[in-house]
Amino acid sequence: MQKTNWKDAYKAKLTTPQEAVKRIKSGDTVLLAHAAAEPKALVEAMLDNYKEYSNVTISHMISLGEGRYSKPDMKDHFRYVGWFTDPSTRASIHQGQGDFVPVFFSEIPGMIRSKTLPVDVFMVMVSQPDEEGICSVGVSCDYTMQAIKSAATVIAQINAEVPRVGGEAYVHIDAFDCIVEASHPLPEVFWGESDEKDVAIGRHCASLIDDGATLQLGMGGIPNAVLAALRNKKHLGIHSEMISDGAVELIRAGVIDCSEKSIDRGKVVVNFLYGSKKLYDFVDNNPMIELRPADYTNNPLVIRQNSKFVCINSAIEVDLWGQVNAGSLNGKIFSGVGGQVDFIRGAAMSEDSRGIAIIAMHAAAVKKDGTKLSKIVGSLKAGTLVTTSQHDVDYVITEYGIAGLKGKTVKERARLLIAIADPDFREELASAFEARFGEKY
Template identity: 60%
Template sequence: MDWKEIYESRKCTAEEAVQRIKNGDRVVLAHCAAEPIALVDAMVAGAENYKNVTVSQMVTLGKSEYTKPEYKEHFRFEGWFVSASTRNSLAEGHGQFVPVYFHEVPSYIRKGIFPVDVAMIMVSTPDRNGFCSVGVSCDFTMQAVKSAKVVLAEINDQVPVVYGETFVHISEIDAFVETSHPLPEMKLPNIGEAEIAIGKYCASLIEDGSTLQLGIGAIPDAVLSQLKDKKHLGIHSEMISDGVVDLYEAGVIDGSQKSIDPGKIIVTFLMGTKKLYDFVANNPIVEMKPVDYVNNPVTIAQCSKMVCINSCLQIDFMGQVVSDTIGTKQFSGVGGQVDFVRGAAMSTDGKGKSIMAMPSVVMKKDGTLISKIVPFIEHGSAVTTNRQDVDYVITEYGIAEMKGKTLHDRARALIKIAHPEFREGLKEEFEKRFNAQF
């Protein structure tokens, strides 16, 4: 059958498409900005038709109404990451979180640890050969499509065609819903003096020809803004932000000295503004690959002069990093932080670096400051990156090197880059903790 005939025979409304979901199914949603909102909304609207349907995903930019308590008999959230809209379901007791390294999610799907009954995805319009691009989410989405019993797709003519391992043929999709709407966008962050200072310290550790991994937010953008005098930078990152576009267009990023995938910007998913989505569309410089390639520490170890930059919520005197919990509350997830930290440490050229970059304090709603550098991590918190893995820690007050340092020297280095308001108290805690003078 010609692909156009398949397309016409499987085209339907969102309400008709989600009727393929059965009681007890696990529904996996495409990641982040690729979440198929029309299908999700139709599923929630038909909640009375379902019982004990598990919904799994990582980062979501959607409303996540299936996590509301009134739907708990119909839907059960079981996330591999927690976002603002899914967080309450965990606190209310009807949502669950599964700790997992990002690079392992596809293998969990293949092995049936995360079985997929229904994959709901958002793709571009088909090309002349009947292939659609999954657009801004390759990561685990491609494996979900391959493993799912049923694949439902929202075909959105505003999804960019991104090259790499992103193409799904019409014949692999069981039902199509045609839509047209912009992709969710992330607001550009406010970059303050602290972020600028952190950016400068991070830039001091980045050599010409380095391969970079950065996330999204004020600190990654501040780092990128300080790299304009660098040369021949490359990108191998789970995601990128708009700042990468600026550096590419300025000629700073060209990937010419990358040891693997030379000349290519390698990512596994995308989240940004329309500027980023327009940049990646039909751009042969950008390639998206599954997360079990991009985030695999073995792959990362092969990247020349690898520098990975991540953030955290809290770090203690020993160098234990907390990035995804606040006490007993699950705040986000492990994501790719440990993947890149370990990959950089394993660098085959011996030049890999991993950086934990964070403002020294966080401000509460009442204006009270809380130090991110603490003697002990908060009760109930989970260690995201352990003390053996931590390399550099950077705040607006400087750089602390961790590797090869004693516990005493680690604590001293961290206290020196803590906020001045907390240093004396931290010194007192140091002397009580270690029975030694600061």
């Protein structure tokens, strides 16, 4: 296509946010791009136009917006159906106005393709087009590329702040039904300094990571502490759902160079990005960073090909059987499975038999009123969701140590978990052990 042709087509598709959202019809399912790629200008225009809609379903993974479509005053117009939940939308599920779809992150692109998860309108934020009319989806490839292909209507917000990131992240403006130009800074997150517990957990995790390992980490204090503890390692790689600012420092220091990865050598492979402007500037036109869809990054059959693969995920609580709850709190949906099980199973299936899966968490949580709760519990309460089964769990790490559960009996597992529990709760857990197994702890 000649440059003049695509530019003419671009001008023909260019419209205002208010006009673009008129393409949404009552009864439609509207999918929003994930996390930092949520098209703020389009969402705000849709909400301003709310009186024109009834029974519009809004779906997405994490939203970094206000989630106004999920609030009680919007119930006659919008219904939120989440694939993961966050503070802006969680209450609607708890109150019964919204709903939740349990789904592995790796399955989402395929479920969009098969229309198991139907999409009528997809709203996405992308970079400015290059000289050939090609945009980058920038900070969210996960289900974005498949949604662009599958949705009946695709509305794109062009944001000059969106970085151009490579991999399977490029899309020509021909794929968009209408285009809106609206630039604003991307959402940022600053995790602050890791505390003493994070640092201890980071050291424990680092002790299991060899030079040349390929890593999957999430976001937050513990992953950043793990990265900080890896400064003396060599030739690490990344194959993950995402990276944040902590990874940037190790890449710049040469610790993460991806030179010994068994697949995608030399490339940091993720499906979305979320951090500060430092991260977004770092990945812009950086040939080392590649975005791939979630059915590649999170596919256990792909993950297993990474040599010395180590995945690190978190939990709300772990019981003495070794069952992990990472998605519910007090019997209510709190988040979702995300990619935890995808990566744990990929590590377990590793071709070199050197895959390691870690659940890393503080031994106890402190509520706002100062009450301390053990995150290692005798049994999960009724109504608690099991995110990762006892059969899948490998290592559990707290600030008090490492519990390697693979190949251990249920009694051995329970003893190992009690040993890394907060000392204030070990006597209580020992009693639970004795009641369950009929022998002294």
